[in-house]
Structure formats: structure tokens, C-alpha cells
Amino acid sequence: MKRIVRAALLACACVLAAGAALAQQPIRIGAVTFLSGPAAGPFGVPARNAFELMAEMINAGRVPAPHAAKGLGGAAIELVIIDEAGGPQKQVAEFRNLAQRVDIVIGYISSGDCLAIAPVAEELRKLTILFDCGTPRIFEDASYKYVFRTGPHATMDNTAAALYVLERNPNIRSIAGINQNYAWGQDSWVDFEAAMKALKPGIEVKTSQMTKLFAGQFGAEISTLLSSGADLVHSSFWGGDLEGLVLQGAPRGLFQKHLVVLSAGEPAINRLGSRIPDGTIIGARGPFGPFAPDNELNRWFKNAFQERYAVPPNYASYKATNALLGLKAAYEKAQKAGAASPNQDQIIAAFENLSFEGVGGPVRMSLGKGHQAVMDNAIGTARTVGGQLQIVDVKRYPADTINPPEGVKSEAWIKSGFKK
């Protein structure tokens, strides 16, 4: 009898609480991503689409377990989306503006923007979640209380790629690179070259092409690569540059004469499909897209996204989703710790060192004093089967084999041979 009464009272309380929760103030989240310029197509708009889809799904409670609860701890998400274009100076101005209008900021694909925004977020004491930018410098060069990054940083792109390449082709003697001449391309090449040299000392670099960002045309560069005699060509190209490289390089035999590694090539899978020659090694900057494990959450995400937007989600969409899911998990953890309507400090405390189930697999906020996420990575090879591009021969790499340990800078860690 006592149990039934207790259960009934609990049920009433729950209903009242739920009612009260849904009647809570919505949480305004500013989402910053590229809506114009060359980064909009491959990353910005897929990310925005994911933000919009997931906000709606989370509010409706339609996300599968373990994220089935409605809203962020019951409160609805209200998105304010702004364009990341214009460079760091402009973005700092926009951030200051945005911070006055929203509770939380999620955003930033460009590493330059992330680096500029982080100290400003700290100054304004505004919880900010970086979801995509690659540079490891954010939490390796400084510490932040109010800034989190739910996406793994770019170090693991090229460490995993190097491991994969050498496992399958131990006789490689020379490498070449074609990367965009800006921080992303330079860092990617430096990481890959250092990783290859650490894993196989004595490997020769034939040429490192650094193309102007968005050049689009690579006639002379491809000629140089073809004449170089390198066994392998590495590229961290993305967007129009990547598509141009495949369109111009494949007919000329670039992919036959060399083993080509596209460390961030996953978004091109949907765009180029079977135009990507067989044998090309492709990375997705994490276990995203074709590398996502087959469980209910991932299947639901792929289907929901494809149904809404007619294209599959790419890694930008996955990372955007994980930012929202991580925030949601932090809210719920803070609530479990006793705060019915958690304030910012409580959310931050819950977020630090959080582990949650993201799309693509588990995410652990285990670097950067609990503010930087790590995930496993996966690399695969392209093969066209029956007219459709498949990713075969997938190898997964656990997070701690391809990410530096806490407190160790990525560059030094790679050079040391990935010492744990």
C-alpha cells in the first residue's frame, strides 16, 4: 500500500515537474557556421542542417536512447544561426553581439576563428562549444573554463592515416603531398610527414605542393606530382579543391601511379561518388559517415537526415550533432546531481570530463583538462562496387593510440613516435 501511494505521489510529482519543465524558458543557442563562401557547401550548410534537425528532434524527444528526454533538461532549444564568414576580426565582433542575445554559443569551423573566439568567450564568461575546428592549439596552448570542444582535433586525422598506410603498404619509400597553403593544409602535412618519419625513419619526401586556397586548378601541381616518382601522395584538400584534384588528377593517372591518401576526404564521397578511383585511402576526421558503428542512434540519425535533406550526413553534420548531444548530456548530468534548472557553472562542471554517446560512437572529454573531446578514428579504402562507391578494408584506431596524452603537445608527441 505504502509503495503504491509512494509511486503515485512520485508519478504526480514527475508529471508536474515535466509540465513545469516544458513550460520553462527556452534555451537560446547561437550557432555559428559558414553560410557563404567555399566552406558553406562542404561544411557550413551540412552543419547548419544538422543543428536545425537535431534541435527540432531533441525538442520533440524523438532522438533514440540515451538521448530520448525532451529538450535540454526539459527546456526547448531555440537556435539563432549566424554566418561564420568574414575572418576572425569580424567573428569576434559578431560573437560579442551574439553573446548578448543567447545563452550558449556553438560553432566555428575555421581554426583561426576558434583561436580568436576562445579568449573572448572566457572574457565574457559565455559557455561556448567549438564543434569542428581542427587545430590542437586551442587547449594545448591555453586553458579555458568556459570553452569546450566536442569534436576531436585534427592530430588524429593524420596519425591514423599514417598508421593505416604503413600497415597495408610497409614498403613505401617516398611520399609527396599536395595541401592548401594555409594553416590547415600546412599543419596536416607537417603532422603526416612527421608521423610517417616517426613510424618509418628514412622515408623520403619527394615534393610538398602547397596550393593557394581555392585555386581550383592544379595542372602544374599534378604534373609535378606525376614526375616526382613518389609512392604515395597525401592531401588534406577539402571542398572545391578536393573535387578539382580528383576531376583533374584521375584522368591523368595520378591515382594509378600513386597511392593517394585523402585525410579529410569523406564529404567528397557523397559529391564525387564513383569518380573517386579505387584504392584511394579516405579519412573522415573521426568515426563518421561510412565509419559510424551500426547501432540504433546512428541508423536513426542517417535516416532522419537523409529524409529531411535528401543527402546523407557528412562529418560536419556528425560533429554539429555531437555538440548538441554533448550539451544535452551535460544538462542531464547536472540535473541528476540535483539542479532542476542548472545554471552555467553547473553545466560546465557536468561537461568537464563527461563521457557521452555521440553519433559515430562514444565521446570522451578527456583532454584539455576535461574540455577537449577524443573519439576513435577509422580509415578506409574506396572501391566502386556495382556503380556505387563503397568504403572497404576499414580499420579502427582507439582514441588513445592516435591522440596525444593530456598535457603533451601534438607536434612533440608525433615526433616522439606516438609515445604514450
Added chain:
Amino acid sequence: MSALEFILALALAKGLVVLGLLLLMRTGLVSFGQGLYFGLGAYSAALLAHRAGIGDGALMILAGPACAAAVAAVLGLLLARYREIFFAMLSLAFSMILYGMLVKSAALGSTDGFNLHAKTFAGIALPAGGERRVFFAVSVVIVAIVTWALHRYLASHWGRRSAAIRDNELRVEYLGASVYRVVYVNYVIAAALAGLGGAFAALAVGHVDPETTYWTTSGEFVFIAILGGTGNVLAPFLSAALFEALRTVANQYAPNVWQMTLGVAMLAIIMFLPGGLWTLVRRKAA
């Protein structure tokens, strides 16, 4: 520091660069490479903190124009010979060369740039969280002084010679004055102003990156100059503030078409206020 203060701080910094452009335009020249000095000013201020470990705001504010003026003193020797589009393109070329050098430099963070922090000002420690307010206040004072100084300069005989050069350079030569010298001095002054603006911008934003030397940044300065008109030394600041506000509003209310919004606004201003925004003020006064 609130969003409004930040926009004003940036407007002051950019206004300084445009002030230099105003001086050059009054001499009949348009520079598409002020981004070079803006970037030099920003980076020299930032490098003091990053490399030399000097976190003093006052020194940074001095370093910006000093470095810019030093480089301009050399480049100006060449550039002062050129006019019109060739002056514009050559100045653009130099700014793009600096851009290339900065992008190549992994030590300087390439296109990601790096952050700067200033902890003291002229030796006095700054309250944590209040540094930007202090720099803003300082920038207001310095901008006022510099603007007044330039106003006096333009009214002086050197300034009038500049205007004469814009009207008819050949006659000025025939009258015995050295056009080259005037252009050179004006170029160095404009560069110093841009460097000062760069230092202030770096302090306001807390971050430097090579985008400041890219040609689109220089083009933005030229646009702000036309927007305000060359009628008065206050016009650059007015139009810089308006431009920043315009861009923020366009981004906020039309994030998908902010470029178009900006373009239409530009056309409207050019068509209906050909003398720049300052003519609005002038009309009211008259």
C-alpha cells in the same frame, strides 16, 4: 566590454587607417595596400607580447606605427613615383607579398594567427577583464589628438600643396615644389596611421591573423573612405562606425544574403550621397 564598445573600438581603429587614406586621397592617390601597414601594426604589437614577453599596452601602441613607418620609409621611396591604378596595384602587390610571408610562417601561426594579451599600460598593471576598456579609453584620446594634428597638417601649406598635387601635379612641379617629397611624406604618415590603427585593432580583438593584410581588407578601407567622403577629418570615423554597424545588422537580419545587402546599401549611398556621408552633416549645418 560590451558589443557596442567593441564596435566603436574597431571603428576607431579602422577610422585611423581611413584617415591615412583620406590624406592620400587628398593628394590624388588611392592606396589598395593599407592592409600592409594595418597588418604590420597589428603583428608588431602582438609580437611584443608573444616573442619579447613585453605585455605593455603603451609600448604596443608605439610599436605599431613605428614599425609601419619604418617599412613605409623604404617602400615609399619606390611607390612615390607611381600614380593612379599603378600606385594602387603596386601597393596591393606589397600587401599581398606580406600576406604570403605571414601565411608561410608556421611560427606566426600562418593563417590561424595567434592571440595577444596586454597586462599593463605604461607600467601600470591593468585590472583583469578591464584591459579592453582601458585601451578603448586610450584609443579615444589618441585618436582625438591624432585627428586634430592631421587637421592642422591639412590646413598647413604642406597640406595645401597636397591638394594642389591632386589637382594638377605638373603645375606644382613647374612652380618649383617637389611633388615626390610631398607624396613620400604623406605616404609615410598614412602608413603610420594605419599601423597605429592596426595596433589598436589587435588590442581590441586580442588576436592577429594575416587576413588583415589581404587585399579585401584594403578594399574595405577604401570603401569606408569613399563612404565617408574626404570632406572632413571626422568623416572616416563616422563612416567606419556606420560600416561596422551595417555589416553587423546585415549579418544578423539577413545571414544568407548579407553580401547582397551590403552591396545594395553601397550602391544606394553612392547614388544618393555622392560626396559621402559627410555631405549629410554639411547640409544640415548649412
Added chain:
Amino acid sequence: MNTFLAVVFDGVVYSSWLFLMAAGLTLIYGVMRILNIAHGSLYALGAYVAATLGGAWIAAGHAPAGSFAMLALATLLVGVVMGPLIERGLLKWMYGKDEIVLLLITYAVFLILEDAIKLVWGVESKMLSEPYALPGNFQIGGLAYPVYNLVLIAVAALTGLALSWALYYTRRGKLLLAVIHDREMSAAMGINVDRVFLVTFSLGAMLAGLGGALTAPMIAVSPGIGVEVIVLSFAVVVIGGLGSLGGAALGALMVGIARSVAVRYWPEGELFIIYFVMALVLVARPRGLFSAPEARKL
């Protein structure tokens, strides 16, 4: 020897592409004294229209070889539609203004067109690889090159020759030259300067569109492809001398070969090689390579 040939060939291919862009720009500047920043958008429009028309052609099941005709059609459309639209619709009302103001007007047009393109075509890239892949490859010293490169060179050369012939050997062309040389005097002599402006701008727009249409099969056409092109074309035009077609050709050749050499032997220098070349040329010849001596008016 093979390396030398490859470097030269790569340089010539790039030069051809540059020339198409620079030719239109230098004509517009020569005749109208306008630095057309919107040239970049017209290039992008040419690429987008070509990709759309070509894509529709192929999707409708027609012979892939016909996609070349689609490139030509796209060029024509851009020139015939955008030229008069911009010139009559906007520029005509602004001719009295300062050169720098005209430049800003074209910059505003560029901004508007960039977003207009985005609104019409979206942010996803468009590809039209059939014209590029169809003609196959040929070899230079063991290196495979697409025959399409030869098409590009041929079109650029033919365009250059056709333009020169039209300018220097036809009556209309000579009228245009007269306007380039001295607008006031030409008007005084009864030349319909207004009509010349319209024709020139449309021609320039068509050349930009041609550049874009020819480039479309090589790349993924996406937002922002117009931006970089602007500075490159300007640099070539300045190097060659404003208003000079031969200068544009020579300037394009110099930049193309310099760039090709840089890519082969000093890859990171590729970023600023064009500005080096421009600075060097301007130091030696302050008004560009082929500049007519200008009479100074007292």
C-alpha cells in the same frame, strides 16, 4: 628536356586561362576607364550557366560531345544578358563620377551577384566533367595531359587573334581604339561613345563568361570561385599595360610560366610569385609593358 617541356606546357595552359580573363578586363578598362571588379562574378556566372546547361544537355540524353556547344551557349548568354543589364541598367548613370567611385560600384555589383548566384544555384558545387574527360589524353615526355588543355590554348589563341583583327583591321575596331586613346576627342568627332561602351562592356562580359565556361569542366563550380580570379586578372592587366591586348597576352604568358616554374621548383613561393612579377615589371616599366605614352595635359 621532358621536365622543361612539361613546365612550359603547364605554364602556357595557365597563361591561356589568364589571358581570357585579362583580355575582357583590359578592354573594359581601356575603353571605359572602369576597373570591373564584377568581372569575377561574370566569370563565375559563365561557369555556373555552363555547368547547368551542360548538365541538362547530358541529362536529356544528348551526345556528350554537344556539351561543348553548351559552353559556347553559356558564354553567349552571359555576354548578351549581363553585359547590357549592368551597363545600361547601372553604369550608364554613373559615368561622370570619379574612377574610384566606379570601381566601388562594380564592387557592389560583385557583392550582389555573389549572393544572387548563391540564391539561384545554392552552395553545393556543380560538376560538368564530360567536356574535360571526353577528348582523352595525350603524352608529353611520359606525362599524360588532357587534350582539353589544348582546347583551352586553342580557344585563347583564337580569341586573341580574333580580337586583334577586330580591333586593328575593322572599322568598328578602330573606332574603339580611338575611344581608348581619347574619349573626348572621339565624341567630338561624332563617334557614338555610348554605343561603344555598351558593346565593349558586353564583349568584356562575354570574355569573362568564356573564361568561366571553359573552366567549368575542369573544376567543381562552387561559391567564391570568382574572388581569386579578380586579383589575378588585375595583376596581368597591370603588367601588360591597361587597354593593351598584346600586353595582356604577354603578361599572362609571363605570369603563367613564372608560376609553373615556381610550382615545380619552389612550391611555397607560388603564393606570391605573381606579385613579385608585377612589382618587378612596374619597377622597370611604371605603366606596364605596352603602355601608350600619354600626353600630359596642363
